[in-house]
Amino acid sequence: MNAPLHLWLIPLLPFAGFLINGLLGKRLPKALVTAVALLAPLGAFLIALVPSIDLYLRYYVIQSGGIFGPPKGFPPVVETFGAWLNVGTVHIDFTFVLDQLSLLMLLVITGVGFLIHIYSVGYMADDKSYARYFSYLNLFLFFMTTLVLAGNALLMFVGWEGVGLASYLLIGFWFQKPTAAAAGKKAFIVNRIGDVGFLIGMFLLLANFGTLTFAEIAAKLNANPAWMGGVLTATALCLLLGATGKSAQLPLYIWLPDAMEGPTPVSALIHAATMVTAGVYMIARTHVLFDHSPFALSTVAVIGAVTALFAATIGLVQTDIKRVLAYSTISQLGYMFLGCGVAAYSAAIFHLMTHAFFKALLFLAAGSVIHGLAGEQDMRKMGGLRKKLPVTFWTMTAGVIAIAGIPPFAGFFSKDAILYAAFQQGTMGKALWFVGLLTALLTAVYMFRLWYLTFFGESRSPKVHAHESPWSMLGPLVILAGLSLVGGWIGLGENLGRFGVFLAPVTGVHVAASDGDHLEVILTAVAVVIALIGWYVADLLYRQKPSRPAKLAASMPVGYKLLANKYYVDEIYGATVVKPLMATSTYFLGWVVDKAILGGAAWLLGGIATFCGAVLQRWQSGNIRSYAAWLTAGAAALVLFIVVPWAEVLANFGIHFNMAGH
Amino acid sequence: MSSFLSQDVPLYWYLLLSAALFALGIVGFLIKRNVITVFMSIELMLNAVNLSFVTFAHQWHAVKGQIFVFFVMTVAAAEAAVGLAIIIAVFRARATLAVDRIDLMKL
Numbered sequence: 224m225n226a227p228l229h230l231w232l233i234p235l236l237p238f239a240g241f242l243i244n245g246l247l248g249k250r251l252p253k254a255l256v257t258a259v260a261l262l263a264p265l266g267a268f269l270i271a272l273v274p275s276i277d278l279y280l281r282y283y284v285i286q287s288g289g290i291f292g293p294p295k296g297f298p299p300v301v302e303t304f305g306a307w308l309n310v311g312t313v314h315i316d317f318t319f320v321l322d323q324l325s326l327l328m329l330l331v332i333t334g335v336g337f338l339i340h341i342y343s344v345g346y347m348a349d350d351k352s353y354a355r356y357f358s359y360l361n362l363f364l365f366f367m368t369t370l371v372l373a374g375n376a377l378l379m380f381v382g383w384e385g386v387g388l389a390s391y392l393l394i395g396f397w398f399q400k401p402t403a404a405a406a407g408k409k410a411f412i413v414n415r416i417g418d419v420g421f422l423i424g425m426f427l428l429l430a431n432f433g434t435l436t437f438a439e440i441a442a443k444l445n446a447n448p449a450w451m452g453g454v455l456t457a458t459a460l461c462l463l464l465g466a467t468g469k470s471a472q473l474p475l476y477i478w479l480p481d482a483m484e485g486p487t488p489v490s491a492l493i494h495a496a497t498m499v500t501a502g503v504y505m506i507a508r509t510h511v512l513f514d515h516s517p518f519a520l521s522t523v524a525v526i527g528a529v530t531a532l533f534a535a536t537i538g539l540v541q542t543d544i545k546r547v548l549a550y551s552t553i554s555q556l557g558y559m560f561l562g563c564g565v566a567a568y569s570a571a572i573f574h575l576m577t578h579a580f581f582k583a584l585l586f587l588a589a590g591s592v593i594h595g596l597a598g599e600q601d602m603r604k605m606g607g608l609r610k611k612l613p614v615t616f617w618t619m620t621a622g623v624i625a626i627a628g629i630p631p632f633a634g635f636f637s638k639d640a641i642l643y644a645a646f647q648q649g650t651m652g653k654a655l656w657f658v659g660l661l662t663a664l665l666t667a668v669y670m671f672r673l674w675y676l677t678f679f680g681e682s683r684s685p686k687v688h689a690h691e692s693p694w695s696m697l698g699p700l701v702i703l704a705g706l707s708l709v710g711g712w713i714g715l716g717e718n719l720g721r722f723g724v725f726l727a728p729v730t731g732v733h734v735a736a737s738d739g740d741h742l743e744v745i746l747t748a749v750a751v752v753i754a755l756i757g758w759y760v761a762d763l764l765y766r767q768k769p770s771r772p773a774k775l776a777a778s779m780p781v782g783y784k785l786l787a788n789k790y791y792v793d794e795i796y797g798a799t800v801v802k803p804l805m806a807t808s809t810y811f812l813g814w815v816v817d818k819a820i821l822g823g824a825a826w827l828l829g830g831i832a833t834f835c836g837a838v839l840q841r842w843q844s845g846n847i848r849s850y851a852a853w854l855t856a857g858a859a860a861l862v863l864f865i866v867v868p869w870a871e872v873l874a875n876f877g878i879h880f881n882m883a884g885h
Numbered sequence: 886m887s888s889f890l891s892q893d894v895p896l897y898w899y900l901l902l903s904a905a906l907f908a909l910g911i912v913g914f915l916i917k918r919n920v921i922t923v924f925m926s927i928e929l930m931l932n933a934v935n936l937s938f939v940t941f942a943h944q945w946h947a948v949k950g951q952i953f954v955f956f957v958m959t960v961a962a963a964e965a966a967v968g969l970a971i972i973i974a975v976f977r978a979r980a981t982l983a984v985d986r987i988d989l990m991k992l
Contacts, residue, residue, distance in 0.1 A: 847984045851914055 228274045230302045230319040233329065234368040236270070237263040240361035248354020257344055260357035264340050264364055268333035274300070275326050297323075299438070301374060308377075312433055318374030320438070324572065324729040328371040328504055331579045335496045336364050338699035342587050343488040345695035346594060356396060356486070363389035367497055371504065376425050376435040379505070383421065383469065386498045387414045393493060394485040406481035413478040417468015421505075424461030427454060441511040451515050459512050459519030462505065463526070470502025470556050473530045477793055479553055483545040487590030490545060495552045495586050496579035503559040503575050507568045510730060514566065521651065524564020528658040531557025533790070535665035539672070540776075540786045543600050544589045547673050551626065552582055554662060558641055561659060565652060567644030568730035569723040573714055574637035580710045581625035581634055584703035588619035591692040591700065592677060599687065602673065607682035611689040614697045616678050621704040623674045625711075627667040628754045635754075636711030638663065639747050640723075646746055656746075660753055667757020675765035899940040906933035920972050920982045924965075931961050 240263030248256050278297045299322035308315040321329075340360060347356050366389055370382025387410075395407025425435060431454055432440050444450065466472070471479035482494045493499070506513060506523065513520050531554045538550035555578050562571030593600055595612050609616045625632035628639070642663075646656040682689075691697070714722040764771045776783040785791070844850075873879075906929055913926030935954045942950030976982055 847987070848915055855911055855915065 227302060228300055228321060229270065230300070230321055230372055231304055232270050233267045233333070233372065234365045236266040237361040237364035237368065239263065241358045241365060243358075244354045244361065245358035248358055251354065253353060256354045256357060260361060261337070261340050261344070263361050264333050264337040267364065267368060268330070268337050271326065271329040271333055274321065275330065278326075301438075303374075313429065313435075315375055315377050315435060317378065318436070319372040320374040321372065322729050323726050324504075324507060325371050327572065327576065327726070329368060331576055332364065332367050332371065332497050335579050335583050335703075336360075336367075336492055338702055339488050339492040339496075339583060339587065342491075342590070342696050342699040343486075345693045346488050346590055347486065348693075350486075352396070356393075359389055359392045359396070360489070360492070363393070363493060363498070367501075370501055374436060374438070376428060376437070376509075379508070380421060380425065383465075383501060383505075384418065386493070386501065387411065387418070387469070390414075390482070390493050390498055393489040394482045396485055396489065400484065403484040406478075406484040410478035410482050413475050414468045417465045417475050420461045420464025420468070422465075424458050424465060427458040427461060431455075431458070437508055440509070444511045444515055452518065455512060456516040456519050459509075459516045460522065462509060462512070463519060463523055466502030466505050466560075467526060468502075469505075470499050470560070471553050472502070472526050472556060472560055473533060476530060476534065476553050477796060480546055480549045480789075483543070483549050487545065487586060487593060490549070491583045491586030491590070494549070495582040499552065499556060500559065500575045500579070503556065503563060503571055506560075506563045507572055507730060510563070510566075510568050513563070514731070520564055520566060522564070524561055524645070524648075524651075524655055527557045527560025527562070527564050528655045528662075529557070530554070531561060531662040532658050532665070533557075535662045535669065536786055537789050538669040539665060540783065542602050544592065544602050544605070544673060544677065545586070545600055547602070547669060548582070548585055548589060551585075551666065551669065554666065555582065555626070558638060558659065558662070561645060561655060562641040565641075565645045565648045565655065567641060569726040570637065570640035570644050572726060572730070573640055573722050574634075577625070577633035577637040577707070577710050580703055580706040581622045581632075584618060584622040584700060584707050585626065587696070587700055587703065588615050588622060591615040591696055592619075594692050594696070595689045596684075596687050599684065602676040604684040605677045605682075606680045607678070608689055609678040612678075612691050614691060614700065618697075618700040618704040619678070620674065621707050623670045625707040627670050627757060628663055628750060629758075630751060631708070631711070633707050633709070633711035635751070636714040639750055640714060642750060643743055643746055646742075660750065663750060664753045664757045667754045668761045671758050671761030672765050675761060679766055680769060896940065896944055899936065903933045903936040903940065906930075906936065918983045918985060920975070920984055920987075923984060924968055924972065928961060928965070931957055 240259050243259050244251075244256055251259075299320050302319050302321075304317040304319070306314065306316050340357070343356065343360065347353055350356060363386060366382045366385025368382075370379055370386060373379035373382060391407045391411040394410050395404045398404045398407070428435055428440060432443055434440060444455075464475075468475045479494060479499065483490055485494070513523065534550045534553035534557060538547050538554065541547045541550060555574070559571045559574050559578070562568070562574060592605065592608060592612065592615060595608070595615070596605065599605065621632065625634040628635045630636075638659075642656055642659050645652050645659060648655070764775070788794075910926045910928075910930030910933060913929065914923055917923055917926065935957055938950040938954045938957070942948065942954075972982065975987060979987060981987070
């Protein structure tokens with residue numbers, strides 16, 4: 224057996240960082256706060272990296288005779304740190320599982336997380352709550368690594384709720400700003416709706432399987448291949464509701480755009496690269512369940528595809544640079560759901576990884592732009608920044624090309640894998656593929672629009688002197704740009720690609736391998752052409768004739784207004800959910816239940832007591848002799864009662880008691 | 886007989902005397918306005934009870950009743966000490982000993 228990997232250290236290091244910076248941060252020197260904050264994710268990353276290199280060498284190189292030989296995969300490493308709940312037949316342990324999937328997620332979370340921590344040192348340098356910021360960030364990493372490593376659904380739920388908490392704290396980090404506080408609250412409440420789904424899903428799992436351990440559930444399902452649909456569909460749909468909340472899918476995506484009120488590195492780490500992908504991870508983790516429910520699986524696919532297109536159209540007209548990226552994130556998460564929905568879990572996770580690289584890059588680059596313009600986020604006031612912010616420009620270019628899906632950048636490979644998998648899933652798959660393709664076109668348009676509006680043309684606010692960011696911010700940008708370039712190459716290779724083969728022990732193989740009829744080549748070519756068309760359209764509209772977009776918008780006032788107002792979804796939810804709830808709370812719960820029923824009952828009880836008191840107080844005359852008289856009368860009555868033989872007296876009057884002997 | 890309680894005096898005489906003393910105490914307790922008189926009435930009642938105890942103890946040849954009398958006397962002494970102290974304090978505060986006038990607790 225292997226030596227223990229000490230998986231517990233991975234979440235615990237960030238937690239220690241959270242405690243130190245959270246409790247003592249105000250009194251510690253800034254350098255020490257920075258050191259603690261950076262060492263926590265770095266340590267966790269190294270702890271995850273060492274076993275991964277070890278396992279890679281042992282199972283992929285030594286046993287398979289080379290990197291390119293047929294890999295064997297390694298068995299999951301399970302480490303239990305004690306029992307948590309033992310109730311009847313239910314046993315839940317503190318168990319961490321390291322397999323291909325969680326290893327990959329860990330490397331992305333701690334790796335990208337570490338880069339974003341470095342970036343934050345520069346970005347948040349002047350904030351007076353510096354230590355609080357890093358303690359929250361470390362707290363997030365603690366919960367996220369717990370979520371990923373968890374071997375059962377309940378432990379995962381702990382991490383799931385914890386990242387929600389960290390997200391809430393960081394969105395509302397500048398809580399003095401009412402919009403930020405409101406956005407934090409919105410994110411938390413919307414996520415609660417999804418969490419109810421997750422909880423019910425867990426109850427169903429417990430009721431039907433008697434366990435929450437992922438491996439045992441998978442084993443039971445694999446042992447009964449005929450068990451399809453029914454309660455499994457219900458369970459899967461409940462879990463899906465949880466996933467749509469956390470991963471900002473329809474119908475619960477509305478919190479993510481508002482979450483951009485938080486600091487930009489937070490948007491990069493939590494609301495782009497890691498936390499919002501927890502839903503995708505959860506589906507991949509419980510994929511056996513979804514495999515046994517075709518209906519739930521197609522629901523995942525449809526939600527993903529619709530969300531991807533829906534968010535992309537909104538992203539076309541947003542003017543706030545971070546909001547464009549937020550809608551883009553929702554759209555890309557839709558791709559991942561689409562991938563999961565066509566059972567191409569490894570492709571979805573692949574896209575999750577590349578998306579973590581390029582979307583973190585895009586957010587951090589946007590943060591660098593905002594930083595350089597002293598807080599300006601409106602793209603209409605940017606422009607011409609190419610020369611002033613050269614490093615930001617070039618790194619962001621890498622991110623834009625990656626997300627647009629142009630080879631050889633990372634996004635191309637992962638998006639292509641999802642679209643290819645979708646195309647093979649019958650008629651519905653073809654429709655999904657088409658939606659995905661359309662989304663790819665829109666993605667290219669809005670990303671290059673952002674690129675042109677920000678960096679090209681003339682500066683539209685010449686008074687502001689843009690300045691390039693410090694190297695603590697640019698360094699992570701350059702590294703992420705590199706990853707956005709090469710991150711997709713690990714998907715190359717025969718059949719599923721090396722990435723798919725790597726994940727196959729966890730996610731299984733569902734997609735038929737390329738049958739060599741050039742279908743994949745044709746689809747790839749179509750996708751690339753579509754992306755290039757998107758680029759050309761953006762170039763036409765925003766570089767060659769910058770007056771065009773306004774005219775275009777004026778020619779379609781209804782459509783433009785619909786998009787600019789984000790399909791009025793917030794307003795619809797406000798009218799159909801929030802307002803009735805508020806009205807019910809105010810009038811029914813507030814007035815009828817609280818004031819009338821509860822208040823009335825309390826008033827009635829109080830009134831009865833007051834009345835009784837008013838009657839009884841008459842006895843308290845304060846006259847000692849009257850008390851004495853009562854006392855005497857009482858004593859006399861007692862004596863009378865004892866001395867007189869009542870039974871005989873009453874018997875004389877013909878009244879008998881039922882006593883023994885009669 | 887060496888007993889100070891003569892066998893010639895029947896039991897019920899003692900009891901009647903005790904009851905009469907007790908009734909006198911009650912009446913004094915109820916009708917007198919001076920606190921000190923009220924206090925004396927209470928002492929009278931206690932002593933009436935003592936008399937009953939002693940009588941019964943003699944009648945039944947049980948020593949318990951006589952022991953009880955000592956307890957009652959001890960308590961009565963303590964009560965007299967505390968009660969008189971209270972009466973002095975009340976008199977200093979209110980310059981009266983009439984129980985009807987000591988009614989600050991009244992609503």
